[in-house]
Amino acid sequence: MSLVEFWDYLVLGVVLGSIYAVIAIGYTLVYGVLQLINFAHSEVFMLGAYGGLIALTVVAPGESPSGLASAGFVVLGLVAGAAFGALTAYGLEKAAYRPLRRRGAPRLIFLITAIGASFFLYNLAGKLFGRDPLPMPAAYENKKVLSVFGADLNVTQLLLLASAVVMMVGLDLVVNRTKLGSGIRAVSQDAEVAGLMGVDIDKVVSRTFVIGGLLGGAAGFLYGTFTQVKFDMGFIPGITAFAAAVVGGIGNIRGAMLGGLMLGIVETLTVPIFGGEWRHVGAFVVLIAVLMFRPTGILGERVGRTA
Numbered sequence: 001m002s003l004v005e006f007w008d009y010l011v012l013g014v015v016l017g018s019i020y021a022v023i024a025i026g027y028t029l030v031y032g033v034l035q036l037i038n039f040a041h042s043e044v045f046m047l048g049a050y051g052g053l054i055a056l057t058v059v060a061p062g063e064s065p066s067g068l069a070s071a072g073f074v075v076l077g078l079v080a081g082a083a084f085g086a087l088t089a090y091g092l093e094k095a096a097y098r099p100l101r102r103r104g105a106p107r108l109i110f111l112i113t114a115i116g117a118s119f120f121l122y123n124l125a126g127k128l129f130g131r132d133p134l135p136m137p138a139a140y141e142n143k144k145v146l147s148v149f150g151a152d153l154n155v156t157q158l159l160l161l162a163s164a165v166v167m168m169v170g171l172d173l174v175v176n177r178t179k180l181g182s183g184i185r186a187v188s189q190d191a192e193v194a195g196l197m198g199v200d201i202d203k204v205v206s207r208t209f210v211i212g213g214l215l216g217g218a219a220g221f222l223y224g225t226f227t228q229v230k231f232d233m234g235f236i237p238g239i240t241a242f243a244a245a246v247v248g249g250i251g252n253i254r255g256a257m258l259g260g261l262m263l264g265i266v267e268t269l270t271v272p273i274f275g276g277e278w279r280h281v282g283a284f285v286v287l288i289a290v291l292m293f294r295p296t297g298i299l300g301e302r303v304g305r306t307a
Contacts, residue, residue, distance in 0.1 A: 007151035009268045015157045017264020018164030019226075022219040023241035024248070024256035025171060026089075026212030032188040032251040033208045035107065039114040040092055041216055042238020043121035044085045048217025049136075049224035049233060050129055051084025052077035056137040073139035074159065077221045085217015086210045092117055093209040098202070126231035133228040136221075160222045167215055168257050174211070175253060184208055188251070236280065240267070243287045249297030258298060262286065 023045055030038045055076050096117050100110055142155045175181035183204045186194040195201050223237060244263045248255025263283040270282030290298060 003150075005272060006269075007149040009272055010265065011148055011151045011153060011157065013265035013268035014261065015160050015226075015264070016268060017244075017261035018161050018168075019219050019223055019260075020237065020241045020244045020264050021257045021260025022164050022167055022215050023237060024245040024260045025168070025253055026216040027242050027245040028248075028250055028253055028256040029184070029208050029212045031245070032253075033184060033191075033205055034097070034101075034110075036097070036110045037114065037242070038092070038209075038212075039111075039238075039242075040096075040117040040121060041089075041212065042234035042241075043118050043125070044088045044092075044213050044216040044234075045220040045223070045238060046125060046231065046234035047088050047121065048081035048085035048213075048220030049229045050125065050220075051217060052081035052221030052224060053134060053136055053229045055080030056139060060137070070140035077136075077139060077225075078163065078218050081221030081224075082214040082218040085215070085220060086213040088121070089209040089213025089216070090206060093206055098205075101205075122231060122234075129231060131231055133230040133233075135228055136224045139225070156225055160226060163218065163222055167218060171211065171215065172253060180204075180207060240280065240283055243284060247287055247290045247297055249299040252297070252299045255297055255299035 023041070026041045026044065027038060030036055030041070056073060059073065059076065096113050097110065100113060140155055140159075144152050144154050145158050146153050175184060183194070183199050184207075186197070186199055187201055187204045191201055194204075220234070223233070227233070240263055241260060244259035245256045246259070247262060248257065248259030250256075263286060266282045266286050267279050270278050274282070
């Protein structure tokens with residue numbers, strides 16, 4: 001592998017890792033509040049891609065739009081994807097998880113429910129949208145923008161990277177600088193005491209799901225512009241993003257960001273060294289290695305009581 005090829009793969013790894021990081025945040029947010037692994041989050045991601053696809057199909061951008069029109073189409077796709085993701089996540093919390101919380105169901109029941117909801121949404125999308133991959137309508141002309149150490153960065157890669165960075169920085173500010181963020185952190189640390197102090201736990205939990213859904217849905221649209229939209233497109237990115245959340249420290253938002261970037265880079269660098277068939281294996285080898293030496297993940301976690 002030449003030096004130029006190395007930088008090509010590294011840039012691609014950072015872009016892909018940024019998407020994994022945004023998806024991983026959805027897992028880690030819910031786990032931090034409920035101590036629940038929401039395996040249906042991969043379908044939130046998938047439905048966000050379909051949301052962006054539907055929006056762009058309706059407005060019909062045409063061939064290679066440019067300028068302000070391109071920016072408008074991208075924003076429309078992001079907003080539609082985020083809206084689909086948020087509505088799906090809110091519906092999951094309201095219909096599936098909240099009744100279990102109020103009945104004091106064991107955690108195993110939450111896990112089984114999450115897997116069941118994932119299969120339901122997966123098959124529902126296949127029924128509604130078909131099982132063939134669909135291309136995302138072109139919202140811009142995907143041309144070269146700049147070079148990084150000889151590696152070309154095109155519009156799609158720059159869009160994915162910039163959008164992911166904005167979402168991650170924005171969420172970090174929300175969690176650490178706002179009243180909602182204080183509520184999320186309080187419930188994460190000790191839900192019972194937070195409730196006694198006047199925190200509305202149901203609202204905090206719902207809003208946490210919505211935030212995770214917004215990010216997951218927007219990531220789905222971005223990923224759809226990078227590949228294609230399909231009913232099962234959430235499985236591999238979802239599992240990898242979950243692994244990224246564990247590597248970084250499940251329950252730790254910055255850990256999810258770090259884990260996503262790490263696994264994205266490892267995946268892409270595995271391809272030229274060992275071959276494309278080993279791509280996903282490399283990421284999970286890193287997961288196993290990290291857990292062997294640091295079971296709580298790189299940045300650890302603060303375990304609170306379930307809400």
